[in-house]
Amino acid sequence: xxxxxxxxxxxxxxxxxxxxxxxxxxxxxxxxxxxxxxxxxxxxxxxxxxxxxxxxxxxxxxxxxxxxxxxxxxxxxxxxxxxxxxxxxxxxxxxxxxxxxxxxxxxxxxxxxxxxxxxxxxxxxxxxxxxxxxxxxxxxxxxxxxxxxxxxxxxxxxxxxxxxxxxxxxxxxxxxxxxxxxxxxxxxxxxxxxxxx
Numbered sequence: 244x245x246x247x248x249x250x251x252x253x254x255x256x257x258x259x260x261x262x263x264x265x266x267x268x269x270x271x272x273x274x275x276x277x278x279x280x281x282x283x284x285x286x287x288x289x290x291x292x293x294x295x296x297x298x299x300x301x302x303x304x305x306x307x308x309x310x311x312x313x314x315x316x317x318x319x320x321x322x323x324x325x326x327x328x329x330x331x332x333x334x335x336x337x338x339x340x341x342x343x344x345x346x347x348x349x350x351x352x353x354x355x356x357x358x359x360x361x362x363x364x365x366x367x368x369x370x371x372x373x374x375x376x377x378x379x380x381x382x383x384x385x386x387x388x389x390x391x392x393x394x395x396x397x398x399x400x401x402x403x404x405x406x407x408x409x410x411x412x413x414x415x416x417x418x419x420x421x422x423x424x425x426x427x428x429x430x431x432x433x434x435x436x437x438x439x440x
Contacts, residue, residue, distance in 0.1 A: 280314050296333075299324050299340075315352070318343055334371070337362070342380075353391065356382070361400065372411070375402060384424075395422055395437070404440055413437045 280295035285305035289297075296314035299305040299322040307326040318324045318337035325344045326335075334352035337343045340359040345367050353371030356362040361380035364373060364387055372391035375382045380400035384393055384407055392411035395402045398418045405424035407413075413429045415422050415437035424440050427433070433440060 392431070393427075393437075404437060413440065415440075 282296045282298055283294040285297055285299050285307070286303040288306040288308070289310050291309035293311040293313065297310075297312050297316045299316075299318045301319045302321045304323040305325070307324070307329050309328045310326070312329065312331045312333070315333035316324070316326075316331055316335045318335075318340040320339035321341050323342045324337065324340065326348055327346050329345070329348045331349070332351045335343070335345060335350055335354045337356045337359055340356065342360060343356050343362040345354060345364045347366045348368075350367060350369045350371070353374065354364055354367075354369055355372075355374045355376075356378060357374070357376045359378050361382065362375060362378065363383040363385070365383065365385045366387065368388045370390040373384055373387065373389050373393045375384075375395045375398055377397045378400060379398075382395065382398055382400065382402045384404045386405070387407045389407060389409045389411070393404060393407060393409050393413050395404065395415045395418055397416070401420055402415070402418055402422040403424045404413065404415075404422050404427060406426040407428070409427060409429045409431070412431035413427055413433045414435065416435050418436055421436045422440065427440050
């Protein structure tokens, strides 16, 4: 409830606004608009801290150990990410990266490694998809729990997909050489090059 009163000060009359809603209105006018989620740039190592979003800049190397990311992890061109025991609320996104390694971690969104080189995702729970697309070096997906799909498309450095539990589909197309592995438990379909994995 907002209460308004006329206050007489030095011969002037002022309108005072009281109450929670009035205070909120005053603060909204005085304070700047809500700040965007902050982005932490990682060069070197980070331990068990919490950040909003995290970016590994071009050609940098970042090692995460027990780090919590409330947003998204982005890995840029020629950069390297090594992550152990991390928790990411959003996605892990790598484009043109040199290497991405995610072990024993939890990802609330998807892991997407596109047009880069090597990647390993091992022992990790991913609520969304695990995507390897158009990469040029060795890729591995081993003992993960994936809520969406595992997808490997047009990779040329070799793909190993072993002992994953997949709630969606296991989809592999146009990889040279064809993916290897086995022991994957897939609730949906095993398709194309991964039909026998």
